[in-house]
Amino acid sequence: MKNVVNFLEMKKSGEPIVMMTAYDYPSAHLAEQQQIEMILVGDSLGMVVLGYESTVSVTLEDMIHHAKAVRRGAPNTFVVVDMPFGTYHVSTEQAVQNAIQLFQQTNANAIKLEGAGELLPAIERIVATGIPVVGHLGLQPQSAEVLGGYKVQGKTTESAKRLVDDAKALVKAGVCAIVFECIPKQLGEILREQVSVPIIGIGAGVDVDGQVLVYHDLVGYGDHRVPKFVEKFSDVHAVMSTGIAAYRDGVKARTFPSDAQSFTMNEQQLDGLYG
Numbered sequence: 001m002k003n004v005v006n007f008l009e010m011k012k013s014g015e016p017i018v019m020m021t022a023y024d025y026p027s028a029h030l031a032e033q034q035q036i037e038m039i040l041v042g043d044s045l046g047m048v049v050l051g052y053e054s055t056v057s058v059t060l061e062d063m064i065h066h067a068k069a070v071r072r073g074a075p076n077t078f079v080v081v082d083m084p085f086g087t088y089h090v091s092t093e094q095a096v097q098n099a100i101q102l103f104q105q106t107n108a109n110a111i112k113l114e115g116a117g118e119l120l121p122a123i124e125r126i127v128a129t130g131i132p133v134v135g136h137l138g139l140q141p142q143s144a145e146v147l148g149g150y151k152v153q154g155k156t157t158e159s160a161k162r163l164v165d166d167a168k169a170l171v172k173a174g175v176c177a178i179v180f181e182c183i184p185k186q187l188g189e190i191l192r193e194q195v196s197v198p199i200i201g202i203g204a205g206v207d208v209d210g211q212v213l214v215y216h217d218l219v220g221y222g223d224h225r226v227p228k229f230v231e232k233f234s235d236v237h238a239v240m241s242t243g244i245a246a247y248r249d250g251v252k253a254r255t256f257p258s259d260a261q262s263f264t265m266n267e268q269q270l271d272g273l274y275g
């Protein structure tokens with residue numbers, strides 16, 4: 001399993017870090033089989049798996065439940081688990097307590113939370129506890145209501161400067177990597193150069209230290225609308241739809257199950273059945 005030191009070496013040598021989300025045993029197993037280097041149990045769980053409108057409805061218990069399954073599916077991959085909405089803002093004590101619970105019960109390698117500023121003391125305390133922390137800046141989906149929706153961040157000189165400062169403050173607080181979501185690609189490159197920990201981009205252009213995408217988006221699982229920064233590398237929805245439709249038609253036409261999928265008893269036993 002790659003660790004935080006390996007990821008830092010990859011940044012220095014310029015080898016891109018590949019990260020994707022996973023939410024259950026089979027998705028984690030696939031990620032590990034394909035040598036994905038970091039798995040994120042994202043709170044995007046709320047939308048892509050649980051059918052909520054946003055990530056705000058996701059609870060610590062939801063994250064623990066799914067992260068445990070991911071760990072079983074990918075025992076040898078670096079797993080990061082999101083702290084969900086409302087579990088790290090009330091106080092530093094609450095943040096540390098919830099981070100410990102999440103880390104301990106899921107056997108993850110790191111936790112991730114959105115933001116900087118007022119959260120810096122909590123991040124320092126969590127890291128001091130021995131829990132690696134991944135930051136998340138740029139578009140912060142948990143704060144989408146405050147930001148006025150899902151929009152590109154850091155497009156002006158001032159806001160871009162603020163993001164660079166926030167990233168540096170996160171590094172000072174001890175984060176081992178930072179996810180940057182939905183920023184101009186030029187800012188992504190500046191962040192890679194000016195920030196000493198790996199910058200993992202999602203909608204941050206190609207000149208960052210690594211990329212992360214949501215599992216369902218990248219394999220085309222589901223027919224939901226995907227953001228501009230997504231490439232669907234396969235169309236799993238079409239493959240699954242074809243399978244389900246063929247099953248339905250087979251049942252209706254009585255071509256399924258055929259003898260190949262059926263069990264039989266011999267003639268003698270059959271005769272005995274009718275006396």
Ligand code: KIV
Nearest residue numbers: 021042043044179202
């Ligand atoms: O929850 C999630 O999937 C994420 C990624 C989009 C980075 O935080």
Ligand code: NA
Nearest residue numbers: 042043044082
């Ligand atoms: Na998230």
